[in-house]
Amino acid sequence: MAPDAAFAANIRLTPEEEDVIAGGEGPVLQKVMRTVVQYGEALGAERLVDISGDGHLVIAYAIPGVAPPLEMLEELVAAGLRTKFPFTLDPRPPLDYDNWALDAQQVAVLDGMYRDQARYEDLLLQLGARDADAYTCRPFLEEVGNIPKRGDILAWSESACVVYANSVLGARTNRNGAIMDLLCNIAGKVPLSGLIDDGARRATWRIDVKTADLPLPQLLGAAIGRRVLADVPLVTGLDRFLNADLDAPTGDYLSEMGTACATAGAVGLFHVEGITPEAVAQGMDVLAADHRTYVIDEGVLADLAASYPVLWRDGDARPEKCYLGCPHISIAQIDWWARSISAALRERRQARIKVPTTLCAAPQTLARLRAAGSAVRDLEAAGVMLSAGCPMQLFDNDLAAGSAIITNSTKLRTYTNARFFPDRRIVEILVGGEI
Amino acid sequence: MLLTFKGRPVLPGNVTGVAVVSHGGFNTYASFFASIHEPSDEAICADRGNADLCGRDLAGKVICVPSTTGSTSGGAVWQRLIEIGNAPRAMLFSKAIDSLAAGGLIVADLWAGRRIVVVDRLGDAFLEAVVHGDAITIGEDGGVVIRRHGDEGQGEV
Numbered sequence: 108m109a110p111d112a113a114f115a116a117n118i119r120l121t122p123e124e125e126d127v128i129a130g131g132e133g134p135v136l137q138k139v140m141r142t143v144v145q146y147g148e149a150l151g152a153e154r155l156v157d158i159s160g161d162g163h164l165v166i167a168y169a170i171p172g173v174a175p176p177l178e179m180l181e182e183l184v185a186a187g188l189r190t191k192f193p194f195t196l197d198p199r200p201p202l203d204y205d206n207w208a209l210d211a212q213q214v215a216v217l218d219g220m221y222r223d224q225a226r227y228e229d230l231l232l233q234l235g236a237r238d239a240d241a242y243t244c245r246p247f248l249e250e251v252g253n254i255p256k257r258g259d260i261l262a263w264s265e266s267a268c269v270v271y272a273n274s275v276l277g278a279r280t281n282r283n284g285a286i287m288d289l290l291c292n293i294a295g296k297v298p299l300s301g302l303i304d305d306g307a308r309r310a311t312w313r314i315d316v317k318t319a320d321l322p323l324p325q326l327l328g329a330a331i332g333r334r335v336l337a338d339v340p341l342v343t344g345l346d347r348f349l350n351a352d353l354d355a356p357t358g359d360y361l362s363e364m365g366t367a368c369a370t371a372g373a374v375g376l377f378h379v380e381g382i383t384p385e386a387v388a389q390g391m392d393v394l395a396a397d398h399r400t401y402v403i404d405e406g407v408l409a410d411l412a413a414s415y416p417v418l419w420r421d422g423d424a425r426p427e428k429c430y431l432g433c434p435h436i437s438i439a440q441i442d443w444w445a446r447s448i449s450a451a452l453r454e455r456r457q458a459r460i461k462v463p464t465t466l467c468a469a470p471q472t473l474a475r476l477r478a479a480g481s482a483v484r485d486l487e488a489a490g491v492m493l494s495a496g497c498p499m500q501l502f503d504n505d506l507a508a509g510s511a512i513i514t515n516s517t518k519l520r521t522y523t524n525a526r527f528f529p530d531r532r533i534v535e536i537l538v539g540g541e542i
Numbered sequence: 543m544l545l546t547f548k549g550r551p552v553l554p555g556n557v558t559g560v561a562v563v564s565h566g567g568f569n570t571y572a573s574f575f576a577s578i579h580e581p582s583d584e585a586i587c588a589d590r591g592n593a594d595l596c597g598r599d600l601a602g603k604v605i606c607v608p609s610t611t612g613s614t615s616g617g618a619v620w621q622r623l624i625e626i627g628n629a630p631r632a633m634l635f636s637k638a639i640d641s642l643a644a645g646g647l648i649v650a651d652l653w654a655g656r657r658i659v660v661v662d663r664l665g666d667a668f669l670e671a672v673v674h675g676d677a678i679t680i681g682e683d684g685g686v687v688i689r690r691h692g693d694e695g696q697g698e699v
Contacts, residue, residue, distance in 0.1 A: 142652050149552050149644035149662075165614045172578030172622030173571075173615060179653055264614045285617030286653075287645030301641060336567075337611075337640075373567075373611050522572075522613075 116144050119154045124296070135186035139290050146287060147298030155296040156303060158262055160255045160278065161237070162194030162292040163246050165264035166285045168500055169227035170220055175286045177223060180230040183293065190235030191295035195246040195253045197265050198435065198467065198497035200224065206494040208428065208463040213506050234289065242495065243469035245362060245435040247271060250471040257384055260303060262291035266369035267362070267434045267518070273376040275353065275361050277384035279303045282375045302375050308339065308385065310378055310393055313400045316344035318408070323529050324360045326408045328367025329517045333411070334401050337373040341394050346381035353382065359437050366434045367517035418524035420509035425541050428507075429533065430498035430525065432467030433516035438476055441468060445482040447531070448489050451538040459490040461540030462513070470495040499523065513542075543690045547668045551684035552639055553651050555659035559604040559631040561676040561688070564594040565669060567611030570619050570646065573600065578622045585628040601628035604678040608636045608669060610643040617642070620650035620658060632680055635662040636669040661686060 116128065126132065127140040147155055166174050200221050201207045204214050232239065237253070244267050246253035255261055257277035263269045264283045272278040281301040283291060291297050301307050312335045316322065331340055349357045361379065368374040378386035378393050386393050431444065444466060452458065466486065468476075473493055476483050486493065498514075501507050502523040512525040513536060520527040528536065536542055569589050577585035577600075587595040601623075610616075623629035633647065639662040647660050661684045668686065672678075677689040 138652060142649055145648045145652070146641075146645055149639050149648060150641060151638070166618070172626075173575075173618055175618055176621060176625070176653075179621075264617075266612065266614050269614075281641045282614055284642040284645035284649075285615050286621070286649045287617055288614075290649065 116148065118144055118147050118152060120144070124155060133186055135182060136188060136293075139183075139188065140294050140296075142287070142290050143294045143296055143298070147300065150298050150300040152298035152300040154299050156260055156299045158191060158260055158292060158295050158297060160259035160261050161192045161253050162190055162235075162261065162288065163253060163263045163265060163268045164194055164196045164285070164288050167196040167198060167242050168200040168221065169223040173285075174227060175289065177226060177230065180227070180234065184230055184233045188293050189233065190289070190292035192235070192292065193237035194235055194292060195237055195241040195243065195251065196231065197242065197244050198495060199242045200500040201494060201496035201498065203494050203496055206492040206496070207465055207501065208492070216506055235292070240470040243435050243471075244268060244497070245437070245469055245472075247276060248437055248469060248472060250475050251469050260297060262288055262297045264288035266373070266375070267366035269375050270365040270369045270377065271362055273302055274365060274378065274383050275358065282373070308376060309395045310341035311338045311395050311398050312340040313394055313398050314340045314342045315400060315402045316342060317402055317404045319405070321345075321348035322403070322408055324363035325367045325515060325517045326412060326529070327403065328364035329371040330403050330407055330411050331364075331377070332368040332371030332374050335372055335374060337375070339376050339378070340374070341378045341380060341386060341398075343380040345379050349379070349382055351381055351387075355437065355439055357382065359440055362434060370518040370521050412527070415520065415527055417526055418509070419511045419526065421511065424511035426462045426513045426536060427511045429462050429464040429513045429537060430467070430519060431464065431515055431533070433498055433514065433519045435468045435472070436466070437468070438472055441466065441472070441476060441486070442482050444491070445485040447534045448491065448537060449485050451534050452489055455538055457538060458488075460537040462537050463492070464490070464537055465492045465494050465498065467494050467496060467498060545671050545688040547664050547686045547688075549634070549661040549664035549668075549684045549686060551660075551682065552644065552662050553647060553657055553660040554682045554684070555632075555657055556680065556682050557631050557659050558677065558679045559602065561606050561672050561674060561678050562595060562598050562600060562603045563606045563669070563672050563674055564592055565608070566592060566594065567609055568592070568595075568605065568607040569611050569613065569616075570643070571613045571616035574616075574619045574623060577628055578619060578626070581626040582628045585623060585630075598674075600630050603630050604632045604634060604680070605630045606634045606669060606672045609640045612642060614642060617646040617649060620646045621654040624650055624654040624656045624658070629656070629658055632659040632661070632678070634664055634668070634678070634680070634686060635660075636664050636666055638663055
């Protein structure tokens with residue numbers, strides 16, 4: 108539908124934006140800008156602001172109804188439009204079948220579901236995708252290199268990336284949905300609303316972590332998300348365990364915790380006392396005066412894990428598969444799995460694990476690991492498969508529904524029938540073959 | 543019984559329809575993921591986490607919710623439902639519309655060519671009043687009238 112001529116924006120526009128809305132840059136960019144302006148009006152923004160950094164888009168897979176319609180992308184490409192800055196995307200679907208131990212029926216279904224994948228990726232490259240390997244949910248890892256600067260204004264979508272960019276990197280982005288993310292990055296504009304604005308970035312919850320040891324980040328994040336939903340929490344008590352200089356282990360921890368927060372609730376921003384940039388800069392002033400408080404101890408986390416229902420067809424089944432790396436994991440995290448699995452196998456005088464396991468990481472992370480050698484050698488010798496894909500996409504068509512799949516991921520557990528276990532327990536199960 | 547409420551028309555229109563009601567947040571993707579594959583005249587809510595709506599047909603209905611909760615991958619769903627013929631007729635939000643619902647519904651409106659009417663900020667009292675099966679009349683100005691079917695003096699709507 109062409110925008111009607113009578114459209115009059117209530118939002119305050121710059122002369123340049125007015126010109127685009129009036130059709131001065133062509134009808135397709137006019138429609139893009141009008142979409143972004145209406146989005147701003149719905150969110151109560153008084154104006155738009157310029158995007159200042161690379162994008163990250165949530166939809167990397169061409170399932171009709173999930174991906175933007177190809178005809179829409181073709182319309183954008185035909186008009187010569189592309190994003191102001193390059194963008195990365197979420198992981199590709201699991202089309203590297205060898206790494207997922209799939210049966211022939213599953214391969215046939217996936218081939219059908221993803222029949223438009225190559226055409227879709229080609230259109231995305233023309234619209235501004237950074238390169239053919241720009242597919243991961245950890246774009247801010249050093250080897251991937253989409254690392255927003257503090258204060259950058261972004262239009263990101265994937266919730267795991269939004270929460271990390273806002274919280275750990277100090278950039279500013281709302282949780283934009285699929286397609287709107289692309290259109291904002293083409294317009295180069297986002298509404299000044301929500302987490303872009305200072306007002307919404309103060310914490311309305313204090314989460315006081317009182318555990319004796321560093322809690323499992325996937326469980327801690329789930330506990331926080333369930334309680335605060337879409338609010339902003341300040342987490343206190345973690346600076347007893349994590350390094351204040353935001354080193355790689357701290358980044359790994361906060362990536363796992365943030366992804367779980369964003370999934371179990373709808374958290375787009377958290378602060379961690381003494382660690383994340385706005386908490387360091389503002390101290391306890393980052394906390395709103397009328398905040399609520401929630402204490403998390405070992406009991407809270409144990410109760411949460413015990414509350415997860417078993418959604419397998421056969422609750423007593425032996426685990427059929429294990430998926431790790433949701434979100435994608437770093438070189439250090441992969442090293443931990445390699446060392447832990449190798450040690451457990453040595454202890455049992457066993458050569459290989461008993462549960463087919465796929466571990467997911469960014470293409471650049473896997474390339475670096477392969478160049479370095481040992482961890483990949485150990486994992487592959489143990490029977491672990493490595494993929495740059497996303498396990499979630501296996502479940503989109505009920506392919507794996509009800510199967511006895513285990514994971515260490517809160518996100519995968521939330522959206523699928525996979526059963527959650529802590530990392531160390533997963534190692535035992537992989538080696539022993541049963542729960 | 544007639545109950546009237548006034549919200550903010552985000553995507554205005556004059557429509558009538560039958561209410562389905564969720565008191566918890568509405569997960570667009572989880573609700574519709576099973577309904578976007580083939581052209582259909584029904585859209586059975588597939589969200590196991592939503593006891594109010596799971597198993598109910600949402601096609602052609604007026605969906606009454608506080609807000610949506612996700613996921614960010616749900617943006618294209620609205621456009622797809624319009625294209626294959628099983629979209630809801632309207633979305634009524636008791637709270638201010640969230641960024642994910644606003645983005646998806648506005649994109650669908652401008653790029654898929656058929657409107658799902660959207661009104662937000664109807665207030666908590668609206669969601670407390672409305673029940674499954676109520677006949678809803680929505681006005682272009684954001685006015686919402688609930689007519690409870692079978693009430694004295696009210697005929698078929």
